[in-house]
Amino acid sequence: MSSSPPSRGRPRDPRSHEAIIRATAELMVEVGYAATSIGAVAARAGVGKDTIYRRWPGKPELVFEAVFTTTDDLPPPDTGTLAGDLTVLLQGLVDEFRAPAAAAALPGLLADFAADPELRARIRGDFLAPSKARLLVVFERAVLRGEIAGETPVDLVLDTLAGAVFFHIGLIGEHPDQELAALLAAVVAKGIEVR
Amino acid sequence: MSSSPPSRGRPRDPRSHEAIIRATAELMVEVGYAATSIGAVAARAGVGKDTIYRRWPGKPELVFEAVFTTTDDLPPPDTGTLAGDLTVLLQGLVDEFRAPAAAAALPGLLADFAADPELRARIRGDFLAPSKARLLVVFERAVLRGEIAGETPVDLVLDTLAGAVFFHIGLIGEHPDQELAALLAAVVAKGIEVR
Amino acid sequence: MSSSPPSRGRPRDPRSHEAIIRATAELMVEVGYAATSIGAVAARAGVGKDTIYRRWPGKPELVFEAVFTTTDDLPPPDTGTLAGDLTVLLQGLVDEFRAPAAAAALPGLLADFAADPELRARIRGDFLAPSKARLLVVFERAVLRGEIAGETPVDLVLDTLAGAVFFHIGLIGEHPDQELAALLAAVVAKGIEVR
Amino acid sequence: MSSSPPSRGRPRDPRSHEAIIRATAELMVEVGYAATSIGAVAARAGVGKDTIYRRWPGKPELVFEAVFTTTDDLPPPDTGTLAGDLTVLLQGLVDEFRAPAAAAALPGLLADFAADPELRARIRGDFLAPSKARLLVVFERAVLRGEIAGETPVDLVLDTLAGAVFFHIGLIGEHPDQELAALLAAVVAKGIEVR
DNA sequence: GTTTAATCGAGACGGTACGTCAGGTCTTCTC
DNA sequence: GAGAAGACCTGACGTACCGTCTCGATTAAAC
Numbered sequence: 001m002s003s004s005p006p007s008r009g010r011p012r013d014p015r016s017h018e019a020i021i022r023a024t025a026e027l028m029v030e031v032g033y034a035a036t037s038i039g040a041v042a043a044r045a046g047v048g049k050d051t052i053y054r055r056w057p058g059k060p061e062l063v064f065e066a067v068f069t070t071t072d073d074l075p076p077p078d079t080g081t082l083a084g085d086l087t088v089l090l091q092g093l094v095d096e097f098r099a100p101a102a103a104a105a106l107p108g109l110l111a112d113f114a115a116d117p118e119l120r121a122r123i124r125g126d127f128l129a130p131s132k133a134r135l136l137v138v139f140e141r142a143v144l145r146g147e148i149a150g151e152t153p154v155d156l157v158l159d160t161l162a163g164a165v166f167f168h169i170g171l172i173g174e175h176p177d178q179e180l181a182a183l184l185a186a187v188v189a190k191g192i193e194v195r
Numbered sequence: 196m197s198s199s200p201p202s203r204g205r206p207r208d209p210r211s212h213e214a215i216i217r218a219t220a221e222l223m224v225e226v227g228y229a230a231t232s233i234g235a236v237a238a239r240a241g242v243g244k245d246t247i248y249r250r251w252p253g254k255p256e257l258v259f260e261a262v263f264t265t266t267d268d269l270p271p272p273d274t275g276t277l278a279g280d281l282t283v284l285l286q287g288l289v290d291e292f293r294a295p296a297a298a299a300a301l302p303g304l305l306a307d308f309a310a311d312p313e314l315r316a317r318i319r320g321d322f323l324a325p326s327k328a329r330l331l332v333v334f335e336r337a338v339l340r341g342e343i344a345g346e347t348p349v350d351l352v353l354d355t356l357a358g359a360v361f362f363h364i365g366l367i368g369e370h371p372d373q374e375l376a377a378l379l380a381a382v383v384a385k386g387i388e389v390r
Numbered sequence: 391m392s393s394s395p396p397s398r399g400r401p402r403d404p405r406s407h408e409a410i411i412r413a414t415a416e417l418m419v420e421v422g423y424a425a426t427s428i429g430a431v432a433a434r435a436g437v438g439k440d441t442i443y444r445r446w447p448g449k450p451e452l453v454f455e456a457v458f459t460t461t462d463d464l465p466p467p468d469t470g471t472l473a474g475d476l477t478v479l480l481q482g483l484v485d486e487f488r489a490p491a492a493a494a495a496l497p498g499l500l501a502d503f504a505a506d507p508e509l510r511a512r513i514r515g516d517f518l519a520p521s522k523a524r525l526l527v528v529f530e531r532a533v534l535r536g537e538i539a540g541e542t543p544v545d546l547v548l549d550t551l552a553g554a555v556f557f558h559i560g561l562i563g564e565h566p567d568q569e570l571a572a573l574l575a576a577v578v579a580k581g582i583e584v585r
Numbered sequence: 586m587s588s589s590p591p592s593r594g595r596p597r598d599p600r601s602h603e604a605i606i607r608a609t610a611e612l613m614v615e616v617g618y619a620a621t622s623i624g625a626v627a628a629r630a631g632v633g634k635d636t637i638y639r640r641w642p643g644k645p646e647l648v649f650e651a652v653f654t655t656t657d658d659l660p661p662p663d664t665g666t667l668a669g670d671l672t673v674l675l676q677g678l679v680d681e682f683r684a685p686a687a688a689a690a691l692p693g694l695l696a697d698f699a700a701d702p703e704l705r706a707r708i709r710g711d712f713l714a715p716s717k718a719r720l721l722v723v724f725e726r727a728v729l730r731g732e733i734a735g736e737t738p739v740d741l742v743l744d745t746l747a748g749a750v751f752f753h754i755g756l757i758g759e760h761p762d763q764e765l766a767a768l769l770a771a772v773v774a775k776g777i778e779v780r
Numbered sequence: 781g782t783t784t785a786a787t788c789g790a791g792a793c794g795g796t797a798c799g800t801c802a803g804g805t806c807t808t809c810t811c
Numbered sequence: 812g813a814g815a816a817g818a819c820c821t822g823a824c825g826t827a828c829c830g831t832c833t834c835g836a837t838t839a840a841a842c
Contacts, residue, residue: 007834008789008790008791008834009789009791009792009833009834009835010790010791010792010793010832011833011834012791012792013792013793016793033306037822037823038824039822039823039824042794047793048792048795048796049794049795049824049825049826050792050793050794050795050825050826050827051792051793051794053825053826058825107306107309108306108309108310110302110306110366111228111302111303111305111306112229113366114302114303114365114366114367114368115227115228115302115303120366120367120368123366123367124367153378155369156363156375156379159359160358160362160363160382162362163355163357163358163360163362163363164354164358164359165358166358166362167355167357167358167362168351168354168355168358170309171305171308171309171315171318171358172309172315172318172319172354173309174354180351183348183351184351186386187355187383187386187387188382188386191382191385191386191387192386193385205811205812205813206812206813207813207814211813211814232801232802232803233802233803233804234801234802235802237815241815242815243814243815243816243817244803244804244815244816244817245805245806245813245815246813246814246815248804248805249813249814253803253804254803397786397839398784398785398786398839398840399784399785399839399840400785400786400838400840401840402786402787402788403787403788406787406788422700423696423700424696424697424700427828427829428828428830429827429829430828432789436789437788437789438787438788438790438791439790439791439829439830439831440790440831440832441788443831444786444787448830497695497696497699497700498696498699498700500692500756501618501692501696502619503756504692504693504755504756504757504758505618505619505692505693510756510757510758513756513757546753546765546768549749549752549753549759550748550749550752550753550769552752553745553747553748553749553750553751553752553753554749556748556752557744557751557752558741558744558748560699561695561698561699561708562705562709562744563699563705564744573738573741574741574745576776577745577773577776577777578772578776580775580776580777580778581771581772581774581775581776582772582776592808592809593808593809593815593817594807594808594815594817595806595807595808595809595816595817595818595819596807596809596817597817597818597819598818598819601818622796623797623798623799624796624797624798631820632819632820633818633822634798634799634800634821635799635801635819636818636819638799638800639819
């Protein structure tokens, strides 16, 4: 289908790619997003700076790829109730935001994304897309069960869930309570239910 | 109690203070948080860099003061219902986050605050404190009216409200709908009501 | 004579050679010696960088070959007088140093040659050798005519002639006067004549 | 006369200036002109790169000042004969070109000067000016003594003398013979004498 | 006719230097 | 002592070349 490029010249070394990603993730945990420089990543990965700039336009894109490796092909949760489904979904967000590299990277990363018009679009496009797909399925089932109305605003609910977790854990640095996900899920589920 | 400083030598010029604040707010709107440097602020304010560093430890503190001037001594809303009160409260947050200087500053500013342990504490301490005070009163009245339970977690609800608005408007840059505050308030109020 | 190489594998394409030389000479005139990079030569010649490095060790050697193509098999001048012979010889040097590509290349080229011990020897060995051969014949005839002594220091005279022309034209960029060669020749001839 | 600037702000530290000059001269001798980078000079001088760029536009100007410190206010030679005067003058050139730092710097330095139109003018303007002043006096005296004609081309003679020494010593790297200056002076003096 | 090997264009690779800019401190003179 | 000015050291930026390497594809001579 998509005609792969003729692949002229020396192909890029996948070991460089991997070393860069690993070095980035390590530095993120050790010194944080702001103190991580492309040069330091290159040095730790044993790689030239060009080798990084050849693959990523800048630090935000590199860190994004390094930190969010989780291929979110988890199936949408199906617990039988909206609150249950939201709990599973939220627990996923909590786990994602709490991972050391992600926690260290998120505030600075999102700030850089927000500052660039082109990257800003990718927050919803790339970052939230997997969650949105799962949330859509959850909502469809809830509509069929008669729990919520058909026109429930998915984007706004997702922004609220993600925003709550990000603010609570990412920014303020609160250690997440065991039932945080369940608590938030209950509130939101009850809030959007038809009755 | 606080021993007034000995006040030897030339006193600080309040006009410098004002010029710095104004220059900072202007630059925030014109070039954004990341592209605003202390040197540029000094140049525009017609001030030496030291005059800035003498008053603020760094860019985050300066910008925080420059952008959030609104002395939040508004009285807590009292519309008669929890949903009504939350709507007023949320509308305040939306307006605050939507102001040009604040919108331009917030993501980078919060990222810098989150990166520094000392500043991180000020997010809840200084940034959210006024809203929390008002929310506490709102909650007290709602408890008296029997709308919510007494042990409703104020901090978590506030994080959720602020997070939702910040993510929706600050990060993603969504133009806030006219009824955004009312919609969010309705969901959250319904979500935390006892019945 | 020279043991022909075993010549296994694909032979070198003479068209690449020619294209490289041409591209080098063009770039020399257009952007100068310092701003000419091997990569730029390769790109303009439609050739890989290795194809250049396979033939020349570096920029100095490449430029030297590209710029000094003049196969100096001119016969030694024989005008009947030392001054006349030197005039012809000097005019040759002037013409050589004044050619656009040579004028653009010479200062940087000689600097690179001077900086490398191995290349430094080639200044006298390759660069000045043809002129020296002709000057030797001119001197022999002048000795026979009794114009100069037998022990006249050829190398020093040649350095002086070349140095004068290089400094005057190559470095300072003086537009050569019509009689420059004759004038210099007259001074030097008179200076080394026995009486 | 020249109104000294009002001198606002912190004055430039003369110790930085001196340290930079010294570091440059040392590196010139140790690694040569081409291998000397501004960054290396800064590191050795214990100085930031900006401190160098604040004072000099680039490497050529810096090296020029670092290497040619000799305040050429020597009085013009006056030995009684043109050949004698030229010998003294040439010996000065030989000594200048033979100094370790100068010998290492000259070819690359002159190449960089020749490559930039603005700097090119300074070769005659700054570099040769002191020698030219002295040569003019020498010529005046020689004219009064009737040794040479009044219209002897000073610039051309100076280019020849400087070119000969530069080519012989600077480029080819010949160890200068004890009588080199006297020999060249004799040839040139004889060459331009009226009889 | 098949191996074998060097060459080709292309471009990735680890380095090094570039010249600029910001951070935060210091040092001068002036008020 | 505060203030404006600007020098100072540090360190990161993103780009450009360096000379080497690794691809797949040619192109001949050797087998």
